[in-house]
Amino acid sequence: MPLRPTTSSDLLIDGELRPGSGGTFDVINPATEQVIGQAANATADDMDAAIAAARKAFDNTNWSRDHAFRARCLRQLRDALLAHTDELRELTVAEVGCPVFLTHGPQLVGPVTDLGYFADLAETYEWRRDLGEAKPMGIPNRREIRSEAAGVVGAITPWNFPHQINFAKIGPALAAGCTVVLKAAPDTPWCAALVGKVIAEETDFPAGVINIVTGDDHSLGALLSTDPRVDIVSFTGSTATGRAVMADAAPTLKKVFLELGGKSAFLVLDDADLNAACAMAAFSVVTHAGQGCAITTRLVVPREKLAEATEITRNALAGLRADDPTKPGTVCGPVISARQRDRVESYIRLALEEGGTLETGGDRPERPGYFVSPTLVSGLDNSSRVAREEIFGPVLVILPHDGDQDAIDIANDSPYGLSGAVWGADPDRLDAVVDGVRTGTMGVNGGIWYSADVPFGGYKQSGIGREMGVAGFEEYLETKAVARPA
Structure with missing residues (x-):
C-alpha cells in the first residue's frame, strides 16, 4: 500500500x-x-x-x-x-x-x-x-x-x-x-x-x-x-x-x-598525501551540509605546508557547491531550517570578528532553500570559538601544527571527543596518533568505521x-x- x-x-x-x-x-x-x-x-x-x-x-x-x-x-x-x-x-x-x-x-x-x-x-x-x-x-x-x-x-x-x-x-x-x-x-x-x-x-x-x-x-x-x-x-x-x-x-x-556534540579534528601528518587528505577533508565537511556530529570540522596540517594545504582545500570546496539535493552528484544540500542557516551564518561572521579569513564561501547561493556555501576559514588558532564550538554547517577551519604530538594536543584541546581522522604514510606514527587522540572513533587514511557492529559514542562532553x-x-x-x- x-x-x-x-x-x-x-x-x-x-x-x-x-x-x-x-x-x-x-x-x-x-x-x-x-x-x-x-x-x-x-x-x-x-x-x-x-x-x-x-x-x-x-x-x-x-x-x-x-x-x-x-x-x-x-x-x-x-x-x-x-x-x-x-x-x-x-x-x-x-x-x-x-x-x-x-x-x-x-x-x-x-x-x-x-x-x-x-x-x-x-x-x-x-x-x-x-x-x-x-x-x-x-x-x-x-x-x-x-x-x-x-x-x-x-x-x-x-x-x-x-x-x-x-x-x-x-x-x-x-x-x-x-x-x-x-x-x-x-x-x-x-x-x-x-x-x-x-x-x-x-x-x-x-x-x-x-x-x-x-x-x-x-x-x-x-x-x-x-x-x-x-x-x-x-x-x-x-x-x-x-x-x-x-x-x-x-x-x-x-x-x-x-x-x-563534536568538533572533530582531521589530522594530516607531514608524510601524508596532501592532495588526497585535503580533498577528503573538504568532501567530509560538506557532506549533508556539515550536519553531522561526527563530521571532522578542524583540518590540522603541518605548519610548513599550511599555504599549500589551504590552496588545495579552498579549490576542493569551491568545486563542491551547495545545490539541489535531488540532483545526481550533489554532496552539499541545504541546512535543515532558516534558524539553522542563521546559526551557521552567525559563526561565519564570528570568524571574521575573531580575525579569520574566508578563503572561500561564507555566502548564500542565489536560490530558494536554506543553503550556505561551503566555507573555509583560515587565520585562527584553536582557542577561537569558531575552532572550538560545534557549528553544524559546511564550515571548515584550517589550523597549523608543529609535529605529531602537537597535532594530537590540538585534537585533544577540545571539550568534545566524538570522532576524528588521521592521514599519513608511516604505520607506527599513525598508530601513535590513534592511541593519543581521546575520541570515540578514528578513521585512518579514509577508513570508514560506520557499521552496525561498530559501537559509536564519545569521550568527554x-x-x-x-x-x-x-x-x-x-x-x-x-x-x-x-x-x-x-
Missing part, C-alpha cells in the same frame, strides 16, 4: 495510528522552503498515553522473554521498509534535505538493513552465563549471570540523520526486549511517523511495544526524562540539551545514554555510553546474578 501521507501522518500509540491531540504542524522542504504536508502534533496527554502503553506492554506481555519473536518482528520491519525504499527515499530527501546518494547509505538503506543485525543479536546473545561453583563461607553454590531487558526506553532523536539515529535506538532496544517511546525531531517527523505506519500495518509487533510520537513542542521529550515509568532515556543531540536531559532524569535515577554494536545493545540490558545451592 502507498506510504506517502495524503494530508498528514499519525502517531503510533498502543498499536493504533491516531491523530495528535494538538492537531497538525507543517512539514517543510528545506531545499525549497515550501510546505509539503503536515504531521500529527502530539500533546502531553498523547505522550502520557504512549508511556502508559509501553509500560503495560513491558510489564504484562512476554515480549522481553521471547527472543525469537522479537527477532522475527525486527526482520519483518526491515523487509517491509526495504519494500518501501523508493517512497521512503523520496520523502527523506524532501523532508531532511539530504543528497540522494546518502539515502543509499546512512540516511536510509544502511540503518534499515542494520535491523537485521540486531535481530540476529536477539537470537544469538548469551542471555545466561554459567559462573560455575564457589564456596562463600564454605557453602557450595552454583552461580549464573542473566541479562534482562531494562524496561521502558524513552528515545529522543534529532533531525540530521533521522533514520540512522532512530533505528540505532529502537533496533537494539527492541532486540534487547525493551519497549520504546520514540519522540522524533520536529523538523523531520515523517521519517519516524511513516515507520510507525509500517509497524502498525505490516508487522506483528504487539500493541504498546513501540510507540512513535511527533510534535513541534520540544518539551515533550522532557516528559520522558522525568516520568518514573520510563527506565532509560536515550538521547542524541546537543551537549547543552544533553545536560538538561541528565538533570531531568536525576530525581528518578534512570539510566541515561547521551550521544552529543561528547556523551555517555555507546550506540550500535554489542556495546550499544547492552546499554538496554540489566544484569542479574543468581545463586542456588550446589
Whole structure:
C-alpha cells in the first residue's frame, strides 16, 4: 500500500495510528522552503498515553522473554521498509534535505538493513552465563549471570540523520526486549511517523511495544526524562540539551545514554598525501551540509605546508557547491531550517570578528532553500570559538601544527571527543596518533568505521555510553546474578 501521507501522518500509540491531540504542524522542504504536508502534533496527554502503553506492554506481555519473536518482528520491519525504499527515499530527501546518494547509505538503506543485525543479536546473545561453583563461607553454590531487558526506553532523536539515529535506538532496544517511546525531531517527523505506519500495518509487533510520537513542542521529550515509568532515556543531540536531559532524569535515577556534540579534528601528518587528505577533508565537511556530529570540522596540517594545504582545500570546496539535493552528484544540500542557516551564518561572521579569513564561501547561493556555501576559514588558532564550538554547517577551519604530538594536543584541546581522522604514510606514527587522540572513533587514511557492529559514542562532553554494536545493545540490558545451592 502507498506510504506517502495524503494530508498528514499519525502517531503510533498502543498499536493504533491516531491523530495528535494538538492537531497538525507543517512539514517543510528545506531545499525549497515550501510546505509539503503536515504531521500529527502530539500533546502531553498523547505522550502520557504512549508511556502508559509501553509500560503495560513491558510489564504484562512476554515480549522481553521471547527472543525469537522479537527477532522475527525486527526482520519483518526491515523487509517491509526495504519494500518501501523508493517512497521512503523520496520523502527523506524532501523532508531532511539530504543528497540522494546518502539515502543509499546512512540516511536510509544502511540503518534499515542494520535491523537485521540486531535481530540476529536477539537470537544469538548469551542471555545466561554459567559462573560455575564457589564456596562463600564454605557453602557450595552454583552461580549464573542473566541479562534482562531494562524496561521502558524513552528515545529522543534529532533531525540530521533521522533514520540512522532512530533505528540505532529502537533496533537494539527492541532486540534487547525493551519497549520504546520514540519522540522524533520536529523538523523531520515523517521519517519516524511513516515507520510507525509500517509497524502498525505490516508487522506483528504487539500493541504498546513501540510507540512513535511527533510534535513541534520540544518539551515533550522532557516528559520522558522525568516520568518514573520510563527506565532509560536515550538521547542524541546537543551537549547543552544533553545536560538538561541528565538533570531531568536525576530525581528518578534512570539510566541515561547521551550521544552529543563534536568538533572533530582531521589530522594530516607531514608524510601524508596532501592532495588526497585535503580533498577528503573538504568532501567530509560538506557532506549533508556539515550536519553531522561526527563530521571532522578542524583540518590540522603541518605548519610548513599550511599555504599549500589551504590552496588545495579552498579549490576542493569551491568545486563542491551547495545545490539541489535531488540532483545526481550533489554532496552539499541545504541546512535543515532558516534558524539553522542563521546559526551557521552567525559563526561565519564570528570568524571574521575573531580575525579569520574566508578563503572561500561564507555566502548564500542565489536560490530558494536554506543553503550556505561551503566555507573555509583560515587565520585562527584553536582557542577561537569558531575552532572550538560545534557549528553544524559546511564550515571548515584550517589550523597549523608543529609535529605529531602537537597535532594530537590540538585534537585533544577540545571539550568534545566524538570522532576524528588521521592521514599519513608511516604505520607506527599513525598508530601513535590513534592511541593519543581521546575520541570515540578514528578513521585512518579514509577508513570508514560506520557499521552496525561498530559501537559509536564519545569521550568527554561528547556523551555517555555507546550506540550500535554489542556495546550499544547492552546499554538496554540489566544484569542479574543468581545463586542456588550446589
